[in-house]
Structure formats: structure tokens, C-alpha cells
Amino acid sequence: xxxxxxxxxxxxxxxxxxxxxxxxxxxxxxxxxxxxxxxxxxxxxxxxxxxxxxxxxxxxxxxxxxxxxxxxxxxxxxxxxxxxxxxxxxxxxxxxxxxxxxxxxxxxxxxxxxxxxxxxxxxxxxxxxxxxxxxxxxxxxxxxxxxxxxxxxxxxxxxxxxxxxxxxxxxxxxxxxxxxxxxxxxxxxxxxxxxxxxxxxxxxxxxxxxxxxxxxxxxxxxxxxxxxxxxxxxxxxxxxxxxxxxxxxxxxx
Numbered sequence: 001x002x003x004x005x006x007x008x009x010x011x012x013x014x015x016x017x018x019x020x021x022x023x024x025x026x027x028x029x030x031x032x033x034x035x036x037x038x039x040x041x042x043x044x045x046x047x048x049x050x051x052x053x054x055x056x057x058x059x060x061x062x063x064x065x066x067x068x069x070x071x072x073x074x075x076x077x078x079x080x081x082x083x084x085x086x087x088x089x090x091x092x093x094x095x096x097x098x099x100x101x102x103x104x105x106x107x108x109x110x111x112x113x114x115x116x117x118x119x120x121x122x123x124x125x126x127x128x129x130x131x132x133x134x135x136x137x138x139x140x141x142x143x144x145x146x147x148x149x150x151x152x153x154x155x156x157x158x159x160x161x162x163x164x165x166x167x168x169x170x171x172x173x174x175x176x177x178x179x180x181x182x183x184x185x186x187x188x189x190x191x192x193x194x195x196x197x198x199x200x201x202x203x204x205x206x207x208x209x210x211x212x213x214x215x216x217x218x219x220x221x222x223x224x225x226x227x228x229x230x231x232x233x234x235x236x237x238x239x240x241x242x243x244x245x246x247x248x249x250x251x252x253x
Contacts (some may be wrong), residue, residue: 001045004030017081025082027151031091037075039095042066047103073160079250108223110158116170131159133223152218159230160221169193178236179243193234201226 006029007015008022017025023224027033046066050058074088108114132154141149172178182190202223 004028006083007081011172015081016081021080021082025080027147029083029085030078031094032074032087034077035070035074035083035088035091036095038070040099041097042069043096044103072111103201108118114132116173120170123169124163127159127163127166130155134159134217154220156217156221157224160225164220164225164228165232167225168234171233174237175223176233176236176240178240182239182243186243188238189242190235193238194231197230197235201230 004010006017006025008017010029043063043066046059046062050062054062070092074092077083077088078085098165105114109119134152138149138154190194205223205226206219209223213222215217
């Protein structure tokens, strides 16, 4: 969308990136994908990853580690010469704003202050908006910036994942009521079986959907929706069924 060139392209002869970093620095300079990912991941882990019984010291330590990790990623991207300080700082601030808003929203949902219907409608509306935005950007930039047009179509994946996540969340909450705690054997099966099916949907369904649906972005959107639906609803449903079977299975002796 912004089409900001990489630093060595904007200022040839002035910025000298680390040679080994250049091949992986595809796309444009803003936003910084690494910084955005770090700003989304580490603060969220610090806020949500600790047990509820954790004290202030543990929470302060987790926050300090998250900040240090984020700073390390940002400084590294500038040091490698693949982003400018403006790219990194702007990406971090935008992502942190989204993280704070998202966590506040999750708290309100968890407290029952937002109805399930509103969450479902909002998630699906956001999914449609993301896909529509991607389609418009792709059409506008198709002739002037074909690379941007191609990259914009990746938003179909994000829109599909959001739709699958929202539908799966609503279905799980309405009918399944998954329990986090489970016997060790169930936990192992959750990880092995869950990841196995997820990879099957993500990679195995790709040629199948592309054969049925000629327009690749739509096929990608459906594929990512299935992945998110499996993670939020499919796997919990399988675990729920398995636990019921084990609970009612006749015991020998």
C-alpha cells in the first residue's frame, strides 16, 4: 500500500546493508514485518502468558523481557540496514496500539460485557472488510505497482483466518465448552493430532482447493478459514468426543 523502498534503494551509496540480509529482505521497507510480529507476540505473552496467580515481580519481569526482545528485534533490523528507524518505530507503535485495543476487547468479551452475537458479527464484518480492502488495493495498483497488487492479495488469507476463527469461537462456546485441563495422554494427542490435521489442511488442501477454485486468493482464504476453524472448534470437538468415550468406556477387572 505504501510502497516505501528499502533504505539502500532510497539512498544508494549512503546505506550499506549487511549483504547476507539482503536476499531475505523482499518487499518494501514499511511496515517492518519482523518488528510488527515482535510487537504483537512478546507483549501479548507478557500480558496473557503468565498464570493468574503470578505476582507483581513476575509480571514486571515478563514485561521487561518483552520490551527487551522488541527493542532487540527493532535495533537489529536497523543495524542490518533493511529498515530505517522510522520504519521500525512506526511499525512498533501501530502494532502495540492494536495489541492494547485487542486485549481490552478480549477482557470485555471475557467479562460478558460484549454479546456473542456482537462478537460474531464484528469478526465476520472485519473479515469481509479486510478482503474487500485487499481486492480494491489489488485493482488500483495492478498497473502501477504489480508487486503491491500481488502482496495485497495475501490479505485474503488474513480475512479467511479471521472468519474461521470467529465462527469456530462461536461454535465452540455454544456447543462444545472445551476444557483446558486433561489427562496427559489427551494433551499429547491434542498436540500431535492437532498439528497433523492443521498441516494437512494448510498444505494438503492447497492443490485440491486450487483445482476447484481457479482464483488462488479465494482458495487461500478458504484454506486459512479451515485452518482457523479446526484450531478453534474442530480440535476441541474431537477432544470433547474422545474424553466422553474414555469416560464411559467399560473398565476391565
